[in-house]
Amino acid sequence: MSGTDKPMGSAFLIDEVGSKTIFSPEDFTDEQRMFGETVKRFMDEEVEPKSEELDHPDGDFSVLVGLLKKAGEVGLLMTDVPEEYGGLGLDKTTSMLCSELIGRQGSFAVTYGAHTGIGTLPITFFGTTEQKEKWLPLLATGEKLAAYALTEPGSGSDAMAAKTTAVLSEDGSHYVLNGTKMWITNAGFADVFTVFCQVDGNKFTAFLVEAGSEGLSTGTEEKKLGLKGSSTRMLILEDVKVPVGNLLGEIGRGHKIAFNILNFGRFKLGVGTLGGAKTALEFAARYANERKQFGKPISSFGAIGQKLAQMSIQCYALESMCYRVAGYMDQTISAIDASAPDYAQQVMAAIEEFAVEDSIMKVHGSEVLDFVVDEAMQVFGGYGYSCEYPAERAYRDSRINRIFEGTNEINRLLIPGILLKRAMKGQLPLFGAIAKVETVLGADKAPLPALGEGLDRESFLVEKAKQLTIHAANQTIQKHMAGLKDQQELLMVMADMLIDVYALDSVVGRGLQLDPQASGTGLKLLATRAAVAHHYASVVGKAERLYTHLAAGDQNQLDKHLAVLDKLSYRSGIDAIGLERQLAAATIEVENYPFK
């Protein structure tokens, strides 16, 4: 990846498509590919053969824990742990590739993610030197396992309303913790928990609580729809004495830990869903070739081929969206002085810069995965509904991704919310972009470039999608001003438009960088066009929904808004059905994700 400009979060909305280099899987280094091979081998040889057993633990998680420890032995738990604490301190791209490949097996993936992500990272980024020295080398190898306890029975999305208390002892040597945490992944076997509490009633604060502490216990295993191979329990704290040295970060600053760690978790969850989706596509394509009806493989029916093509296209767009952010983070992090005393905080800030993109990946990734597993089940017909076939488990395991790491509703609120805050603080030149759209509206309607070999028309449509989104968002802000936060229905639509724009900008940005001579480029360009047809139509539809509501029955206003819509929107003229036919053939031929 080239370019000396520091990448800017949310800039996808205002930068011209293709004006900045973006990272994509074509740019993986040999080291990244080799690490990916190690992870793939581990999944093929260790996890996959135990997949069935893993998912029927009957309260015994020894197979799962054994696999996690083995993952530790081959270095898969240490990607994000700094070298000085026994980790590999790898770049975020490698860490993401690892999460993608592990995303194949839902129960293992969530266990792995809870340990390496929300379990280990609070210590990595917010721990004292003593805390890091004590825990990180052991967490990096899997000798000790970690969990993260934020949610409570009465506070989920409203995490800051937690009721668990921490009271300093009279002699000042320890805190006494009381409360109940809910839905804690890895609770059945974790050695250390990051627990969020209220100190003095309202100072939200994190503590490291060790398993085996007197007064600390867990509930029984939750009976869940999916992820049956993972451990999820209540964590009960009854007068648990926690030494003052286990205070994580500062008193009253627990929200910084909670939100920053969730940010990182969202980015990893997004790419994990990509791994799950590619796996479901693979087994659906294989089955479609094996299963015969009416004397033919069902893959030969257009209705089935179209599903496989749409699954492939959505995976390709998601892949383009995910690795782009990894590249941005690595570019930013590589410019930070590793010897700086606040290095960890600077890295955290580099990750926070892309909070909008992180939420987009979380929301879109979880919805792409749900779409893909749902279609995979349909490809399997009645067998899809049977526990004997893989579609059933994938379908059940997928659903949670829209709920945890901040529900998709909460993340949809965050997407326009953070973006607007950045604009207000002058961190994103959105107001200049609004003025530019006004200039476009004052001129004649630009002609649509001809369809051709290149991506001229697609690039043009991406720009139009951005202009429409910027204009519609601005109209919404102008109408509701400070009251916008109470207009959630409108914020949901704005979030969806921003997701579509990020998808458009990422696939076309990647497409413009493809080497015309490289094998697979032709197919990737077909996917690019198909993704543009899908996401562009979605933006136009959403804009109409928003403008129509903003006019609120005022015919004059409605005419004005619809005139803007007419000026900024086009019929793409992209033959999505034709593209899908070609992509279906490619997917069916390789019985896999066809863009490798």
Ligand SMILES: Cc1cc2nc3c(=O)[nH]c(=O)nc-3n(C[C@H](O)[C@H](O)[C@H](O)COP(=O)(O)OP(=O)(O)OC[C@H]3O[C@@H](n4cnc5c(N)ncnc54)[C@H](O)[C@@H]3O)c2cc1C
């Ligand atoms: C299998 C599993 C594993 C989990 N692992 C962990 C873990 O390891 N650690 C941990 O701390 N937690 C964990 N969780 C908890 C998870 O993060 C929460 O379930 C999630 O944050 C949602 O909280 P809630 O369930 O209380 O739902 P609620 O917050 O009650 O939400 C219910 C519904 O209301 C909507 N809603 C809530 N507030 C708003 C709002 N302001 N505006 C619009 N809509 C809103 C939500 O989007 C949702 O649709 C896990 C949960 C599950 C099921």
